[in-house]
Amino acid sequence: RTYKFVLIGASGVGKTCLIKRYIHNLFDENDQAASITAAYHSTKISLQDRTVSIRLWDTAGQERFSALTPMYYRDADGIILVFDMTEADSIKKALKQLTKVQEINQQAKIILVANKCDMEVQSVLQEFKEELAATGLEMLKTSAKTGQGVQYCLEKLALLVSGDEKPAMKALSIEVGERGKKGCCE
Numbered sequence: 001r002t003y004k005f006v007l008i009g010a011s012g013v014g015k016t017c018l019i020k021r022y023i024h025n026l027f028d029e030n031d032q033a034a035s036i037t038a039a040y041h042s043t044k045i046s047l048q049d050r051t052v053s054i055r056l057w058d059t060a061g062q063e064r065f066s067a068l069t070p071m072y073y074r075d076a077d078g079i080i081l082v083f084d085m086t087e088a089d090s091i092k093k094a095l096k097q098l099t100k101v102q103e104i105n106q107q108a109k110i111i112l113v114a115n116k117c118d119m120e121v122q123s124v125l126q127e128f129k130e131e132l133a134a135t136g137l138e139m140l141k142t143s144a145k146t147g148q149g150v151q152y153c154l155e156k157l158a159l160l161v162s163g164d165e166k167p168a169m170k171a172l173s174i175e176v177g178e179r180g181k182k183g184c185c186e
Contacts, residue, residue: 002042003161005154006057006073008101009082010093014115017144018082019058022154027145045158052158054078070104078109078157085114085141086122095131109160110137113153117141 007015020026023041040057059072073079079101083094094112101110112135114125125132132139140156142149 002053002055003077003158004057004075005054005078005080005157005161006059006076007080007082008059008073008097009113010084010090010097013082013084013087013090014144015082016058018080018113018115018142018150018153019056021144021147021150022056025147027147029145045154047155047159047162050162052162054154054158056154070100073101073108074104076105076108078111078161079105080111080113080153080157082113082115084116085125086116086119088124088127091124091128091132095128095135098135098137109157111153111157111160112137112139114139114141116143116145117148118143118146 007018009015017027019041020028023043040055042053042055045052045054057072057076081094081098081101084090098110098112101108112132114123117123138156140149140153142153144150
């Protein structure tokens, strides 16, 4: 089975950069172009006891594309909600978007990702500590620039999603009582 992971978040938070870092181990500081379409990348994630196939969907974060984004995460197995930890507006948008995501796809596993942790000194996370904790979701810090936390983030979501896998068939328990000693005609 191939799992569908969708990265969502406001424009400029680093969704595309996170994917490029994971897939190609690259970061281009000069590539500041906003995504204007959705695109996916197929990859495999090696976990302790298995390999998981995923399709990583990168969505456009600009406001004018916000009506299209639910179409991508409606049937997602995992959602990575990315925000820029140095921008208060980015965190506010992520919290607002989380509500919409949870209304549309109650089955998906969701991870909050505070990107740009290489700029920790400029972090505004403390201002939103209570709101972020109230979500009940795990929040991971990443840096597409340095690569910090990127692989762990995807591995964590793969574990959450694949660990939730239901077996194709349930085992049926049949109890056999004691057989009588009489023959069929007695």
